[in-house]
Amino acid sequence: MTDRIIVVLDNQPAPAAWGNAKVSFQGNTARIHLGEGDLYRQVQAAARQITAQGIQSVTLQGEEWDPVLQWRFACGFGTAKVPGEIEWASHDDQLEPQRDAQLWLKDLTNATPEALSPEVLADEVAERLSGLAPDHITSRRIVGDALLAAGWVGVHGVGRGSERPPVLLELDYNPTGQHDAPVSVALVGKGITFDSGGYSIKPSAGMVAMKCDMGGAATVAAALKLAIRRGLDKRVKLYLCCAENLISGHAYKLGDILHYKNGTSVEIVNTDAEGRLVLADGLIAANESGAERIIDAATLTGAAAVALGDDYNALFSLDDEAAEDALDAAAEVDEGLWRLPLEPFHADKCPSPFADTANSRAVKGGGTGGASNAAGFLSRFAGTPPKGWLHFDLAGSYADSDNGQHATGATGMGMLTIANLLLKA
Template structure:
């Protein structure tokens, strides 16, 4: 008896099956068959649901059979046929090496995000990312970490302020991928990731149920790191730097408080009105760094706001940019990569939507969720720190990065949604 279940895709509808027509995968003597139609977007969604169905049936190894499996259909199945710990095995129908690399990268991203907070903290996150990228491109990678009070000396006050209350020091990790090995090569792109490895909310403390999943608040860091890994595998030949802004947002006598004012390296001042709006505080340091190295393209990713999730749900990521041409190109790339991405509003005047009488700006509005338009206002805060008034800058609020419970498309935990789009944006 075979140790794997054969899975087929078919356009031939059957009228004699005992299975309901809405069932993603129909089981038979030869294995499982997924009956598809004319709309490919619907087909991919059904195929991913079929993967979840087979995982829920307790199947842990499959072989994709037949000629109707193109790379995107196989990838959709892969996303569904993935348990939380990525133990399931797939024999691919075609493009095996490409799909194996993609699945391994996605599994690595998910593993980072799913790790418990006693294992994932700023220094361990930095070490895991550094080791992974060094293994992928050992001759082209250099790594620098700015740790603890070194952040003050380097002017990275947002990261230090958010993370100083933890016994585990905050840090900024800079990974330089420079395939030319020319130290004077231009930095074509900087990827910036929010690396809050646990978020209690600080003195604006979260509820117990709201805090349970906050190991995932470093999902932005994992996603951009995975994007760089994938882009290198795909032949990236440009100099790209990865900047991870890492901290634990905890509480003790040294924790930052409501009413505190942070002065950033560019002398902008920020009043703290919500210590649970910490992600934007650390990303500001990363954006200032990107300006210092004159990056042509800047992409940040963060599990930044609940407001973005309210707006786009958990199947999409949200995109913000004031660079219309770049934003449209990115939406097209996301569609090509079969990753759901939706652009939300951002204008220059969003920079002033969190006013303060005591500083240049506040880090939010002093109301639940930052009030109406909270995701755009958070992006507007970041826009204050983006070089060139936001030209060449993309902000991903990755609402789809983590699911607290399994659904018809994804297992419990991280999804890695977004790493393909960001990698393809680097490669365009």
């Protein structure tokens, strides 16, 4: 085989010598043999098989490659170490920006916890996005004890146990030229660059992949990057809540009570339910911006993954119209998204005798309904923006091992949906 392999789609079975193989090779050409059923999953699975042959560079060839099929191939191609090179069959202007944003998202999420501290994450996002539109972007960071002085008790509380300080990044993309332009969308991302669980410490096996706990921050940042490259003409604010959840003499403890800027008091009954604590600050800040719609994204609960596996992200909203917008946006870009229950009563599912609410339940895994209960907690801080609040629990954003559709590591699922929502705002 040559260094670069041509990949074509074929509606016929593989030659008899290949048996029931879904991919066959002849010279420098690989053929993906399509059968009945979901063609997109077949193509993505075939990309994994081609990758397994050590192939790192491909040319997609033929009129059969529509943009979604090409994208699904890209989602399955390559590894965390070697993402691979793809020459598109068509639609380069659409697919290349998507691929660029996806690879950035993956690089951020797959980076080691040592390399990606909270400050490094905030700086990388600010620098990369500012480089796209330097005349339209401003940003500021609130770092360390300055967070406490500013009232951002969630980010500060979770991150104070680390020697590397927590950060709240606020980035303002305003292409309108008007300093008082309304904020169309506020994006909030969970940026826990490593999650030990704190004093509610995780077992070692459960900690191995916890560099991915900043996947929400990477997802909303990459979505904004893609939307900007596609001509986003509305004002968007981005809030990244960045911290390391570690154990030390300075770390927050079970029984502590945090008093948030919106007047809500929260008892800590599980230091491993930290994501919702930092997102609460981001949601308060998003409301202060007056945003018409608020979108947050987080690798928030194992319960969402138990419910949906790794083929869907979970969606929560108290606004049916906003939820329909999100589901439509996901369908248009062929990303798995499933709405799970959220009602006003979920805000009261984590009661505390000492505060307005606890941050979880003091039982293993937070008890039943954990994903909805976490969303209910966030609803205390989400406000009622005119176009609704959308919470993405990113069950499908990271693969602990090669699963036949994705390589081990970040998948990028959710980025296209959120970028689509931004462009439709």
